[in-house]
Amino acid sequence: MASAVRGTSLKRILLGLLAAVVLLSLVLLARAWSVESRQVDVIPADPLAIDAASAARTLAGLVGIPSISPQDPADFDGGAFARTHAYLAARFPELHAELDRERVADWSLLYTWRGRDPSLRPILLAAHLDVVPAANDEDWTHPPFAGVVRDGVVWGRGAIDDKGSIVALFAAATALLAEGFQPERTVYFALGHDEEIGGDEGAAAIAARLSSRGVSLDWVLDEGGAVAGGFLPGLERDVAVVGIAEKGSVSIALDLEAPGGHSSVPPPHTAIGDLSSAVVALEGNPVPAGFDGTTDAFLDHFTPELPFGFRVVLANRWLFDPVLERVFDGIPQLDAMQRTTTAVTIFDAGVKENILPPNGRVIVNFRIHPHDRVETVRDHVRRVVANERIRLQVGVRSPPRNPSAVSPVDGAAFTTLARCIRSVFPGAVVVPYLVLGGTDARHYGGLTQNVYRFLPFRLDADSMRLLHGTDERLAAADLVRGASFYAELLRRGAGAPGS
Ligand SMILES: [Zn+2]
Structure with missing residues (x-):
């Protein structure tokens, strides 16, 4: 009798469990099925009618002027920037006749294209004239500053980053001017x-000048995202990532002074040992992660476009977030999106093999997530290192920089941008994301809350490596596409509200 009762209740429990599993599965599947796409529907735009070969030659000429931001300011060559200014004026005469141009901080340029309605807030499109140096010239297929066009491809430093953007933008404006726009x-x-060394002179001065004139902007677009092919296995479509924020940065030095002395009578830990413990502690205790703000926005836009298997997980983040965070932990690119990263970059200690090191210094570079601040990072380091003898110096080598504000993804500016992207890159999935490096865009944060980062070029995994790398190049066809994007953006984004 008793065992029969036990059998019945066991059966009930099992049935109950089964029902719960079935119910949970139904909920998971239903949510995966029902997530709605956030992509805007658009009609593809006609490509801009510009001469691809001529645009490529223009870009090649611009690439041929080595307007380098050198590591050592003493190596700065203002002449290259003067030649760049003159070259742009010569290649885009209509634009230079119609727009006002002013030099800012000697070498930066600010163009003003007066709108019909001065009561509307202006927009700002940013790019940069400078490039990073090209190491190991001999490894390049064509020399980095020769400005070679071969088989419809422009080769050289800056072809993508960011001279391609300038030529595409100016070609678009020139075409629109020809239409009487x-x-x-x-x-x-x-x-x-x-830009390549922080933009603290150029973009900062442009922003200050606009601010002193009382200008408040509707939105800003700078580099910082792109159209990525082969982004994720199982997803054939291109993904257009649009930066809605960028990380901050701070380098913190850990300094330790020790008694020194002869190595024959050492203490249990030398300065090197103690600093090593601090390094191990910092690497073992990363700044806490969080799926908030930018990561949420990224996943919300991405999830509906993914194959069903991915969607079951990503549409049920109420259940799977802890698992997802583990997955993000293990992939450096994803981990950098969810937390402030820790990189021990310099370790400096010791003078002679038989002398105890009298001091030591470790420098750790943190890239600050929008949910942290310089002070929270400093407090984290102090807590984790937990050694009173180690002194912290915050902001060594370069001034600390807080992360940018996070721009909205539900306003007219982002929607217009997404519309323009999809009309020129049909089928691309537009996804907001967090830019891990720095751009000039952050300097304009005081003039508008709508700061976006996107370069209208399609880059696959290989061409991503070309940025700041060897054999940087851009196809003329991509340049024309970029120009088509800017033309769309000027037509729609510079229009009246709601247009
Ligand atoms: Zn750039």
Whole structure:
């Protein structure tokens, strides 16, 4: 009798469990089925009618001027920037006749294209004139500053980053001017001259000048995203990542002074040992992660476009977030999206093999997630290192920089941008994301809350490596596509509100 009762209740429990599993599965599947795409529907735009070969030659000429931001300021060559200014004026005469141009901080340029309606807030399109140096010239297929066009491809440093963007933008504006187009809103083109070393002179001065004139912008677009092919296995479509924020950065030095002395009578730990413990502690205790803000926005836009298997997980983040965080932990590119990263970059200690090191220094570079601040990172280091003898110096080598604000993804500016992207890159999935490096865009954060980062070029995994790398190049066809994007953006984004 008793065992029969036990059997019945066991059966009930099993049935209950089974029902719960079935119910849970149904909920998971239903949510995966029902997530709605956030992609805007658009009609593909006609490509801009510009001469691809001529645009490529223009870009090649611009690449041929080595406007380098050198590591050592003493190596700066203002002449290259003066030649760049003259070259742009010569290659885009219509634009230079119609727009006002002013030099800012000697080498940056600010163009003003007056809009029909001065009561509307202007927009600003940013790019940069400078490039990083090209190491090991001999490894390049064509020399980095020769400005070679071969088989419809422009080769050289800056072809993508960011001279391709300048030529595409100016070609688009020139084509629109030929149609008699005048933007509704005033449009600024802001070309910084020191983006690759922080933009603290160029873009910062342009932003300060606009601010001193009382300008408040509707939105800003700078580099920082792109159209990526082969982004994820199982996803054939291109993904257009649009930066809605960028990380901050701070380098913190850990300094330790020790008694020194002869190595024959050592203490249990030398300065090197103690600093090593601190390094191990910092690497073992990363700054806490979080799926908030930018990561949420990224996943919300991405999830509906993924194959069903991925969607079951990503559409049920209420259940799977802890698992997802583990997955992100293990992949450096994803981990950098969810937390402030820790990179021990310099370790400096010791003078002679038989002398105890009298001091030591470790420098750790943190890239700060929008949910942290310089001070939270400093406090984290102090807590984790937990050694009173180690002194912290915050902001060594370069001034600390907080992360940018996070721009909205539900406003008219982002929607217009997404519309323009999809009309020129049909089928591309537009996804907001967090830019892990730095761009000039952050300097314009005081003029608008709508700061976006996107370069209208399609880059696959291989061409991503070309940025700042060897054999940087851009096809003329991509240049024309980029120009088509800017033309769409000037037509729609510089229009009246809601247009
Ligand atoms: Zn750049």
